Amino acid sequence: MIKGHRTWEFENKPVILSTGTVVGPFEGEGRIPKDFDVIHGDLWLGQDSYEQAQTVLFEESCQKAIEKAGLNKEDIQFILAGDLINQITSSSFACRTLEIPYMGLFGACSTSMEGLAMGAFIVNGKGAKYLLTGTVSHNAAVEKQFRYPTEYGGQKPPTAQWTVTGAGTAILTDEGEGPYVTSATIGRVVDMGLSDPFNMGGAMAPAAVDTIEAHLRDRGIDSSYYDLIVTGDLGQIGHQVAIDLLNKHGMSLTDQKFQDCGLMIYREDQPVLAGASGCGCSATVVYGHLLNRMKKGEFKKMLVVATGALLSPLTFQQKETIPCIAHAVSIEYEEGK
Amino acid sequence: MIKGHRTWEFENKPVILSTGTVVGPFEGEGRIPKDFDVIHGDLWLGQDSYEQAQTVLFEESCQKAIEKAGLNKEDIQFILAGDLINQITSSSFACRTLEIPYMGLFGACSTSMEGLAMGAFIVNGKGAKYLLTGTVSHNAAVEKQFRYPTEYGGQKPPTAQWTVTGAGTAILTDEGEGPYVTSATIGRVVDMGLSDPFNMGGAMAPAAVDTIEAHLRDRGIDSSYYDLIVTGDLGQIGHQVAIDLLNKHGMSLTDQKFQDCGLMIYREDQPVLAGASGCGCSATVVYGHLLNRMKKGEFKKMLVVATGALLSPLTFQQKETIPCIAHAVSIEYEEGK
Numbered sequence: 001m002i003k004g005h006r007t008w009e010f011e012n013k014p015v016i017l018s019t020g021t022v023v024g025p026f027e028g029e030g031r032i033p034k035d036f037d038v039i040h041g042d043l044w045l046g047q048d049s050y051e052q053a054q055t056v057l058f059e060e061s062c063q064k065a066i067e068k069a070g071l072n073k074e075d076i077q078f079i080l081a082g083d084l085i086n087q088i089t090s091s092s093f094a095c096r097t098l099e100i101p102y103m104g105l106f107g108a109c110s111t112s113m114e115g116l117a118m119g120a121f122i123v124n125g126k127g128a129k130y131l132l133t134g135t136v137s138h139n140a141a142v143e144k145q146f147r148y149p150t151e152y153g154g155q156k157p158p159t160a161q162w163t164v165t166g167a168g169t170a171i172l173t174d175e176g177e178g179p180y181v182t183s184a185t186i187g188r189v190v191d192m193g194l195s196d197p198f199n200m201g202g203a204m205a206p207a208a209v210d211t212i213e214a215h216l217r218d219r220g221i222d223s224s225y226y227d228l229i230v231t232g233d234l235g236q237i238g239h240q241v242a243i244d245l246l247n248k249h250g251m252s253l254t255d256q257k258f259q260d261c262g263l264m265i266y267r268e269d270q271p272v273l274a275g276a277s278g279c280g281c282s283a284t285v286v287y288g289h290l291l292n293r294m295k296k297g298e299f300k301k302m303l304v305v306a307t308g309a310l311l312s313p314l315t316f317q318q319k320e321t322i323p324c325i326a327h328a329v330s331i332e333y334e335e336g337k
Numbered sequence: 338m339i340k341g342h343r344t345w346e347f348e349n350k351p352v353i354l355s356t357g358t359v360v361g362p363f364e365g366e367g368r369i370p371k372d373f374d375v376i377h378g379d380l381w382l383g384q385d386s387y388e389q390a391q392t393v394l395f396e397e398s399c400q401k402a403i404e405k406a407g408l409n410k411e412d413i414q415f416i417l418a419g420d421l422i423n424q425i426t427s428s429s430f431a432c433r434t435l436e437i438p439y440m441g442l443f444g445a446c447s448t449s450m451e452g453l454a455m456g457a458f459i460v461n462g463k464g465a466k467y468l469l470t471g472t473v474s475h476n477a478a479v480e481k482q483f484r485y486p487t488e489y490g491g492q493k494p495p496t497a498q499w500t501v502t503g504a505g506t507a508i509l510t511d512e513g514e515g516p517y518v519t520s521a522t523i524g525r526v527v528d529m530g531l532s533d534p535f536n537m538g539g540a541m542a543p544a545a546v547d548t549i550e551a552h553l554r555d556r557g558i559d560s561s562y563y564d565l566i567v568t569g570d571l572g573q574i575g576h577q578v579a580i581d582l583l584n585k586h587g588m589s590l591t592d593q594k595f596q597d598c599g600l601m602i603y604r605e606d607q608p609v610l611a612g613a614s615g616c617g618c619s620a621t622v623v624y625g626h627l628l629n630r631m632k633k634g635e636f637k638k639m640l641v642v643a644t645g646a647l648l649s650p651l652t653f654q655q656k657e658t659i660p661c662i663a664h665a666v667s668i669e670y671e672e673g674k
Contacts, residue, residue: 001463006414006438008464049655077343078523085649086423088443092647096526096660101343103451103523104443104647104662106425114440118455125462126338127345186415186438189429310429310441312422318386323433327440 004218020064024165110308117184134169137278168283201238227299235275341555357401361502447645454521471506474615505620538575564636572612
């Protein structure tokens with residue numbers, strides 16, 4: 001099962017049975033609205049607070065995935081989930097409603113792939129027949145907590161990114177036609193000394209590169225193995241930093257092969273500065289858009305490298321730099337196989 | 338591997354190879370000081386903030402466990418850890434120093450057993466040769482975040498509990514003489530409608546009972562199987578509520594069999610109101626005191642049921658009730674077997 005130092009290969013090929021993606025109005029106006037199951041027109045989702053709206057986003061994405069799988073919630077043995085809100089209350093409160101045994105995770109925006117890695121390990125090892133994993137972010141809830149309430153209209157530098165309002169979840173099981181989760185590489189914390197919370201992409205890029213290199217080394221493959229290597233939410237700045245670092249280390253990837261979820265979800269004329277971010281970014285883009293493209297046959301082997309900035313408003317105030325992490329999961333799909 | 342609906346039985350018997358426990362001065366004056374590896378006389382640990390002190394507590398407990406196992410940090414493949422501080426920065430910052438691949442968890446005070454359950458699953462499934470799991474809390478850092486800075490000297494009701502300053506970690510591996518991790522039951526979120534953040538024990542007790550019952554049902558055993566069933570940090574109030582609930586459900590346990598870590602760490606004349614709490618409570622008591630007693634032959638089979646209150650200061654302000662969870666892990670040890 002373990003391959004190299006920090007990679008798991010899943011010999012029983014856990015299957016992504018279904019997914020659920022639920023987003024807000026701004027994401028519905030973006031580049032890939034057809035790939036989402038539900039688009040809400042109301043940023044509040046009819047709730048009294050943005051935090052409650054975030055909880056409902058996650059609940060709905062779970063329910064959607066369960067419904068699409070043709071299951072009942074009683075069939076799901078475990079949920080592995082987390083989010084960016086203090087004490088991951090959106091995930092925990094959603095699991096109160098769902099009444100499914102729950103393991104809380106925190107990996108900031110890397111949570112999507114932390115959950116998929118652990119979930120695939122559990123299903124691969126016969127620890128569950130059906131397991132759900134996912135994550136969520138809400139622009140106004142997250143901005144309020146990490147920066148300023150959006151109602152203030154505070155200006156931001158061009159390196160800043162736009163937190164996605166969206167939840168993405170996947171149900172894993174032990175047999176089926178795919179897509180399959182074939183391997184996962186767990187990240188270590190990388191901190192290059194950057195401290196600007198308005199340039200998360202730049203801070204996270206070295207962690208993404210560290211994990212990509214570890215993944216290829218551990219598996220004994222090179223980048224030609226994959227049709228697509230996609231990072232979570234580096235945005236324009238971080239994506240370029242990652243390209244530069246990979247080039248420096250002798251790995252040159254085409255624009256088609258090396259992409260970023262943070263540059264896929266919004267249109268170019270949406271005012272999102274350097275791109276998208278937030279737990280919901282890679283979760284909705286991968287579980288919505290990219291899996292749909294895989295199923296259409298556009299590519300067969302994808303490595304998703306979700307990145308997370310492990311800071312808090314308090315550590316920033318205490319003048320700490322930003323520790324970052326990236327977890328990578330490979331997903332493969334070939335029709336009829 | 339899966340047994341019943343939400344329990345794992347570990348047929349390869351993952352071993353707790355070593356543990357590290359590091360505590361503050363108040364815990365050093367308590368009931369079980371000889372069971373801790375390091376007792377700090379300075380609540381600040383020489384740091385500039387309580388949060389940094391919490392990070393150092395966790396780093397030291399990891400280093401102590403690694404040293405006692407006769408390993409180097411490069412031998413440890415994964416750390417599974419989390420804490421109560423927003424965005425679990427104490428755990429993440431410690432993992433920056435340790436440079437070991439890291440999966441962040443959040444289960445509030447249930448994190449100790451969430452990590453041990455997942456860690457044992459990974460080692461049992463050949464996902465790691467050596468894996469470290471643990472958690473930490475610091476009284477002044479946690480009180481500041483959840484209630485008031487301790488310097489204010491605010492009064493508390495008698496139902497309140499005292500957050501432990503301490504870190505407890507364990508290294509798991511796939512062979513050795515034990516103690517063995519034999520099974521784990523994952524909790525679901527239980528919320529009985531209580532909303533008083535000064536009575537966490539009472540709020541958490543139903544979650545503990547739910548998990549104990551699920552564990553026994555899933556494994557097809559009754560409480561006579563265990564020599565000790567110990568909850569994480571219910572304190573006096575929660576412990577009594579749990580006893581009442583178990584009695585009501587027809588399960589009557591002796592005082593010797595059913596205990597609580599929150600009632601073990603401090604002396605009766607220490608002013609801790611209803612007892613101890615915090616992520617570090619069950620982690621230091623189990624990985625220090627209880628494993629030592631097992632190794633002395635005092636008991637052979639123990640079920641640890643770590644409880645967590647999944648609220649945040651914000652959810653309390655928003656008038657939410659307190660969702661709770663409990664994860665149970667069984668540990669067995671018999672000399673010469």
